[in-house]
Amino acid sequence: MPIFYHPSYSALDLPENHRFPIQKYALIYDFITTELAEEFDFITPSKATLEKIASVHDANYVSQFVNGTLDSKAIRKIGFPWSPTLVERTLYSIGASIQGAETALATKIACQISGGYHHSYPSFGSGFCIFNDLVIAARHLIDTSQCEKVVILDLDVHQGDGSAVCAEKFDDIVTISIHCQQNFPAKKQHSDYDFSLDKNTNSQEYLNALQQCFISILIEQPDIILYNAGADIFRQDELGYFDVCLTGVKERDSAVINFCHQQDIPLFTVSGGGYQRDIMSLVSVHNQLYLSMTNG
Ligand SMILES: [Zn+2]
Numbered sequence: 391m392p393i394f395y396h397p398s399y400s401a402l403d404l405p406e407n408h409r410f411p412i413q414k415y416a417l418i419y420d421f422i423t424t425e426l427a428e429e430f431d432f433i434t435p436s437k438a439t440l441e442k443i444a445s446v447h448d449a450n451y452v453s454q455f456v457n458g459t460l461d462s463k464a465i466r467k468i469g470f471p472w473s474p475t476l477v478e479r480t481l482y483s484i485g486a487s488i489q490g491a492e493t494a495l496a497t498k499i500a501c502q503i504s505g506g507y508h509h510s511y512p513s514f515g516s517g518f519c520i521f522n523d524l525v526i527a528a529r530h531l532i533d534t535s536q537c538e539k540v541v542i543l544d545l546d547v548h549q550g551d552g553s554a555v556c557a558e559k560f561d562d563i564v565t566i567s568i569h570c571q572q573n574f575p576a577k578k579q580h581s582d583y584d585f586s587l588d589k590n591t592n593s594q595e596y597l598n599a600l601q602q603c604f605i606s607i608l609i610e611q612p613d614i615i616l617y618n619a620g621a622d623i624f625r626q627d628e629l630g631y632f633d634v635c636l637t638g639v640k641e642r643d644s645a646v647i648n649f650c651h652q653q654d655i656p657l658f659t660v661s662g663g664g665y666q667r668d669i670m671s672l673v674s675v676h677n678q679l680y681l682s683m684t685n686g
Contacts, residue, residue, distance in 0.1 A: 391683060392493045393430045394486035394502035395419050398479040402470070410469065410518050411665060415503050417673040418661065422503075422680055429684040433493070435486035435502070443484060443521050445529045446556050448513035455480075455520060468515040480520050483507070487523035487660060488530050491616055494658035495536055499650070501683065505660025506618040508550035509575065516552065517574060524616045524660065525556040528563045537613035538562060543603065544581070545642060546620025546662040547573060547630035554579040564610050568599050570631050589631040593638025596623065600642060604649050614656040617646055621664030621675040629665040639675055643682035659683075 399415035422430055443452050454460045458472050465472050486502040494500035506524065509517035528540035541564045542557065544550035549569040557563040558580070565581040572589050583606045585599045607615065622630035624639055634642075650657040659679060666672035 391430050392433055392490070392497055392500040393422065394433050394435045394490045394500075396435055396479075396482040396486065398475070398482050399504045402475055402479055403473070405471070409665065411667075411669050411672055413669055414664065414673055414676065415661070417669065418503050418676050418680070421673060421677050426680060426684055430680075433489070435482055435489050437478075437481035438484035438488055438521075438526070442488060442530060443526060445533065446512065446522055446526045447510075451513045452521070455515070464514055468520055469518045470520075484521050484523045484526055487527045487616075487658075490660075491527035491531055491614065491658040492536065494656045495531065495614055499647070499657045499683065501659040501680070503661055506546060506620060506662030508544055508546060508553045508618060508662075509548070510552040511555050517548070519552060522552055522556045524618065525553055525563060527616060527658070528557070529560070531614065532562050539564065539610065539612045541566060541607055541610055541612035541615045542618070543607070543615050543646065544568070544618045544620075545600070545623065545646070546618050547622040547627070547632055548620070548663060549575060549578050549584070549586075550581060550618065551575045551577070551579040554581040564612065566603055566606055568596070568603060573631055574629070587632070590633045592633045593635050593641070596632065596634050596638060597641055597645065600645055607649070607655075608653070612655060614658065615646075615650055617657060617659045618662040619643055619646075619659050619679045620662030621672060621678075622662075624664075624666070624675045626668070626671060627664065627666050627675075629663070636675065636678065640678040640682055643679045644685070647682055
């Protein structure tokens with residue numbers, strides 16, 4: 391199975407006690423190369439071009455971020471201190487989602503270890519998200535005539551608000567989000583399909599909502615699904631308020647993979663959010679996706 395990874399994912403120097411668990415990407419990589427090495431073929435992505443990014447984002451925003459001239463308010467909204475390393479990491483992450491999605495069209499399934507920057511809007515970033523990788527990847531596939539319709543399936547606990555706005559003017563990109571109503575972002579946007587669940591939603595209630603999602607996907611008949619497998623639906627995530635157990639996370643990921651397989655829809659996955667301070671516990675939640683991929 392093709393998997394995209396770049397060492398820059400975890401190479402960011404963040405202030406001590408920064409809320410973002412930046413080490414998680416390298417630890418997921420370590421797990422896969424140690425435990426599942428025979429199942430995955432690692433591919434090093436190249437950087438996304440600024441032109442590709444500007445297919446979704448305001449060109450001024452793109453150049454100001456890359457050149458380090460965004461004002462301090464815009465940087466604060468993103469949540470990472472600006473550095474040339476942050477730019478590198480961002481361009482490799484977006485590149486991996488573009489190339490990974492393209493690969494999935496050929497191989498039916500592919501993944502990348504970062505990605506899922508769904509709080510990124512056309513002209514600003516927020517919530518640790520700078521450029522909206524999955525909308526950019528969707529645009530790339532459609533604009534290069536590789537496919538006609540893309541579903542972005544966002545199962546991170548937070549609403550894909552930025553994705554909803556980035557994709558709202560594109561009829562060929564369908565956004566679907568299952569999220570916690572009483573969570574960030576305070577102001578929700580309109581995805582094409584929103585499944586807004588309450589705090590303390592348990593595994594069974596969550597998986598029932600996922601079945602409803604699948605009905606929406608069958609109506610839409612996409613050529614590919616780009617899947618944000620956020621690990622923050624897990625009950626111990628400090629930034630998620632669901633009560634989904636570890637088995638529930640695995641069942642979610644397996645259900646998506648099996649659905650795509652049965653419907654013969656190519657699937658591209660990204661790791662998405664996940665914020666537990668206990669980083670090994672966090673990585674074990676993200677790893678459910680990669681375990682699900684290898685168990686079929
Ligand atoms: Zn999230």
